Amino acid sequence: QPELQDDSSYIRYPKPPNIFYLSPKHQKKALQSTKIKNYDLVFFTTSVLWSDPIRDSYINWLGFEPKAKYGFFFVEHNIIPYLKNYGHDKYLVQNRIFTLAGQYDIPMLNPHYFGKIETREKSQKPIFSVIINDEKNANLFFDACRTLIKNNITNFQIYVIGRSVITEVPQDLKNLISITGKLKFADLWNIYEKSDFMMPMLNPEVESHTKYNTGTVTGSWQIMMGFLKPSVMHQDFTNYYRLDDSNSIVYKSNSDLAQVMESCINMSQTEYRNLQDGLRLLSEKIYGESLLNLKTNIDLATKNLEA
Secondary structure (H helix, E strand, C coil): CHHHHHCCCCCCCCCCCCCCCCCHHHHHHHHHCHHHHHCCCEEECCCEEEECCEEEEHHHHHCCCCCCCCCEEEECCCHHHHHHHCCHHHHCCCCCEEECCCHHHCCECCCCCCCCCCCCCCCCCCEEEECCCCHHHHHHHHHHHHHHHHCCCCCCEEEEEECCCCCCCCHHHCCCEEEEECCCHHHHHHHHHHCCEEECCCCCCCHHHHHHHCCCCCCHHHHHHHCCCCEEEEHHHHCCCCCCCCCCEEECCHHHHHHHHHHHHCCCHHHHHHHHHHHHHHHHHHHHHHHHHHHHHHHHHHHHHHC
């Protein structure tokens, strides 16, 4: 989108890709052009187009399938409900769809390389990057912080990242918590890089979060693997993201949140490095599987054309 011209997620790449910034109108024009036949594939990083006032399947909105040499691929971010609602299920048998976690046995293609990222040791004053998009989680998190303060534990710092239901920090927590609001990628990457722990705050008691261990993937998964930042994660979500005690800090109940945050704050450098090593192994495994899945589908696409 044109508005990303001054806000690139490729800012840390040694060699950023060549990017053309096009409005939806001009994207359609480019994809209709005969020049598209000079390309092997068109790859949609998402199956939908959300650009005011458009909220639709990208292919359905276009009204045609791009005629690259081997066709097109796309990533389905929300299996439920888009696969059926938009008629995307017909592309399953054509091997044109990927997902971010391999959910519903649809091949995984997970991008979690963000360029040159500095891997750091745990800070003397640990920093938590927290995602809070529900009022119930806001109260849960504030209560956990107050429990730590009550126990004379104040050697930590919190960044509430991006858009959030939190618009103001309670007075008694202002010294510990900062709200970033919406950030440009350069600033967001800087905060993630200097953070020590990720807290996606996935909560089984929040109904809207059930999708995050079924058909949808939290973007925090890519961040924790790409930046090697151990996450604090409720056990109900760990299997879905291949997380365990070797690469994450897992808690069984929301009532344990303050306790696990305390364990993060008191964690030794050796324990922290072990978690980073575990995340590195997971990142490499996900990368290897993703690359194989991409190769497999490219091979199938080329063979179908030859047939």
